Amino acid sequence: METVRILLQWQLWEAAACTCTAAVFCAILKWKKTEGVRPMELKQLQYFRKAAKTKSISAAAEALYITQPALSRCIKRLEEEVGVSLLQRTSSGVELTAAGAALMAELDQVFEHLEHGLSSARLIGNQQLPTLNVVYCFEEFDTGIIYQLHSAFPDVRTSVDILPPDQAYRELLAGKVDFAVLSQVPEHPGICFRRLGAEEMMLSFPEGHPLSGRAFVLLEELDGLDVVCNEVGFDWNSIQRICEEHGISMNLKFSSNSHQTVGRLHNMMQSALFVPIGSVAEFRDSGRNRELPARVVPQVFRRNIVVAWPEQKRLTTAEKYFMELLQRSNRQIQQKTQEFCMEVFGRGS
Numbered sequence: 001m002e003t004v005r006i007l008l009q010w011q012l013w014e015a016a017a018c019t020c021t022a023a024v025f026c027a028i029l030k031w032k033k034t035e036g037v038r039p040m041e042l043k044q045l046q047y048f049r050k051a052a053k054t055k056s057i058s059a060a061a062e063a064l065y066i067t068q069p070a071l072s073r074c075i076k077r078l079e080e081e082v083g084v085s086l087l088q089r090t091s092s093g094v095e096l097t098a099a100g101a102a103l104m105a106e107l108d109q110v111f112e113h114l115e116h117g118l119s120s121a122r123l124i125g126n127q128q129l130p131t132l133n134v135v136y137c138f139e140e141f142d143t144g145i146i147y148q149l150h151s152a153f154p155d156v157r158t159s160v161d162i163l164p165p166d167q168a169y170r171e172l173l174a175g176k177v178d179f180a181v182l183s184q185v186p187e188h189p190g191i192c193f194r195r196l197g198a199e200e201m202m203l204s205f206p207e208g209h210p211l212s213g214r215a216f217v218l219l220e221e222l223d224g225l226d227v228v229c230n231e232v233g234f235d236w237n238s239i240q241r242i243c244e245e246h247g248i249s250m251n252l253k254f255s256s257n258s259h260q261t262v263g264r265l266h267n268m269m270q271s272a273l274f275v276p277i278g279s280v281a282e283f284r285d286s287g288r289n290r291e292l293p294a295r296v297v298p299q300v301f302r303r304n305i306v307v308a309w310p311e312q313k314r315l316t317t318a319e320k321y322f323m324e325l326l327q328r329s330n331r332q333i334q335q336k337t338q339e340f341c342m343e344v345f346g347r348g349s
Helices: 002-017 021-030 042-054 057-064 068-082 098-125 143-152 165-173 236-245 259-268 277-285 317-345
Strands: 087-090 093-096 131-136 157-162 179-182 191-204 216-218 225-230 250-256 272-276 295-297 302-310
Touching: 042 057, 042 068, 042 087, 042 093, 042 098, 057 068, 057 093, 093 098, 098 317, 131 165, 131 317, 143 157, 143 317, 165 179, 165 236, 165 302, 179 317, 191 277, 191 295, 191 317, 225 236, 225 259, 236 250, 250 259, 259 272, 272 277, 277 317, 302 317
Parallel strands: 131 157, 131 179, 216 295, 225 250, 225 272
Antiparallel strands: 087 093, 179 302, 191 272, 191 302
């Protein structure tokens, strides 16, 4: 009988190590009572996990709304069933043993997968699928992110809207979206954010413009410059703020949320247009021949790249993966931009 018990224990921990929630849950449920052996309960793992995270039996018991002796007994039974000590008492509380640390390393993923599975079951039972709503305030969204997300989480539907920064921020504050990828750092206390990077903005001049054909333009040469503005890519408020900080001014001739419309009027109205250096690098990498925009010296025109979400939001596994994909995509853009700058502007660029 002891041999059966050991095999069942091994089955459980092997499933946990694979972070396969279904296997773990089935192993727990199928662990039948044998003579003199108490079956392991999911509650025991939850209690152990709480004690390990708080490093205190009293704090864990308070958080779990049970007494300290009851929690201690529960963890003791778990240790007896596993056959090793998982926690050791210290002067300040409890610490994980080596065996406890090995178990704890897997439990977070196990419970995360379990939560995801239960949520999916409830949603599918209600004939609903989880939807990830995103607003994006840049010219183009990397469609590869959506493809990779859906490959990993086929049951998640995704909605992406491209909006100007102010409108995207309002959507986020109103709780209408799960994430906003912004060009400004949010200052609202109820919003969490993660910086993905920053991007330099170059200036494109139409053919025949006095500043066209130049690789560099000085900041002071831009005072009084006529510009058209793509509000989605680099909004007029951001341009004005940077100009005021450096004692110059520009004249806004036209602004729109449409990249194509602004691009056409850029030439027709003989006005300058700010373009992100990442897009310039990508365009050049495609092999298409076109006059490069000018680099502003010093490089003060920059936009932030920030992903933000409501503070009260509890991120799902799919949402965490979405943020990981955003970071990965941004790192690739930064790498390509660095290679472009080295090729075009040389060292020290």
